[in-house]
Amino acid sequence: MSINHPDTKRIAVTGAAGSLARDIIPRLADAGYSMVCVDRTPPAESFGQDWVLTEVADTGTLVEAFRGCGAVIHLAGIPLEDDWDRILSANIDGTHSVLEAAHMAGVPRVILASSIHAAGFTPVPPAGDFIPDNTPVRPNTLYGVSKAAVEALGSYYSDRFGMDVICLRIASRIDRPRDVRMLSTWLSPDDAARLFTAALTDSVKGFRIVWGVSANTRSYLSPDAGAALGYVPKDDAERYAGDLTGPAAPASAAESDWDRQFIGGVFCSPRPPRQPSMHPST
Ligand SMILES: NC(=O)c1ccc[n+]([C@@H]2O[C@H](COP(=O)([O-])OP(=O)(O)OC[C@H]3O[C@@H](n4cnc5c(N)ncnc54)[C@H](O)[C@@H]3O)[C@@H](O)[C@H]2O)c1
Numbered sequence: 001m002s003i004n005h006p007d008t009k010r011i012a013v014t015g016a017a018g019s020l021a022r023d024i025i026p027r028l029a030d031a032g033y034s035m036v037c038v039d040r041t042p043p044a045e046s047f048g049q050d051w052v053l054t055e056v057a058d059t060g061t062l063v064e065a066f067r068g069c070g071a072v073i074h075l076a077g078i079p080l081e082d083d084w085d086r087i088l089s090a091n092i093d094g095t096h097s098v099l100e101a102a103h104m105a106g107v108p109r110v111i112l113a114s115s116i117h118a119a120g121f122t123p124v125p126p127a128g129d130f131i132p133d134n135t136p137v138r139p140n141t142l143y144g145v146s147k148a149a150v151e152a153l154g155s156y157y158s159d160r161f162g163m164d165v166i167c168l169r170i171a172s173r174i175d176r177p178r179d180v181r182m183l184s185t186w187l188s189p190d191d192a193a194r195l196f197t198a199a200l201t202d203s204v205k206g207f208r209i210v211w212g213v214s215a216n217t218r219s220y221l222s223p224d225a226g227a228a229l230g231y232v233p234k235d236d237a238e239r240y241a242g243d244l245t246g247p248a249a250p251a252s253a254a255e256s257d258w259d260r261q262f263i264g265g266v267f268c269s270p271r272p273p274r275q276p277s278m279h280p281s282t
Contacts, residue, residue, distance in 0.1 A: 015075030120264020
């Protein structure tokens, strides 16, 4: 495939051995996409796709992997609060390398995994109000700072080189909501696949920031930019509300003061959780 004529049904996915990728790769395959999957870690399952094992810092290897692809979905990185040198290297330098490789390989579209924590200190709005997709960055962690930088890099590559770059500010991507805050912020695995599939279409050009959230009754994250992409979420966290607010609800599901104040919840506290059981996306 010529670099001037990328195949819209051939895409690259970085971080393809990770948990979000495991949710979306089979669903993208069902939608007719073939993939070159990139990760530094060998996958538990190949999903019948091509694999390239590399650090995303290796721009030259990425250029070869990306050649002929119609889009890159960039998921590789540290999904947790961590030390600055690790965050800087994996999330910021890594995203620069991916965007540079996409540009060099002639890939017209890149989907970047941002996070609600890029804007985590945004106050929770009054009931019924929505926070716009492109609300200014207000990071609540160094992780959130890295996602703000990811968005800035995407904006730069879009304006400078004419690339279409869609930044998905993913909220709480998890099998099912596990606390009251997630009744507002949940992104179901099926809706995550719907969101990434919509972002791959060229319905929207240029640079966009889009909330990654399901059709939750209690959502305060605007659905507008997702709708413009053609994203139609189908899941609603409300069906779990009884389990999380009723008399039998676990104490861990209760809404904290941080959850009431800021969209980034407890990750806005002075000691944001770092351990894997408290993933920042939650
Ligand atoms: N999962 C969520 O709910 C959520 C929410 C918001 C944002 N995100 C973002 O989505 C992306 C994927 O998240 P996840 O939950 O699947 O994380 P994960 O840790 O399960 O997967 C990340 C993958 O990236 C790979 N990776 C990390 N650094 C790399 C490097 N330098 N070179 C090559 N590969 C590298 C890892 O080996 C891993 O397989 C991350 O960027 C994360 O910040 C996820």
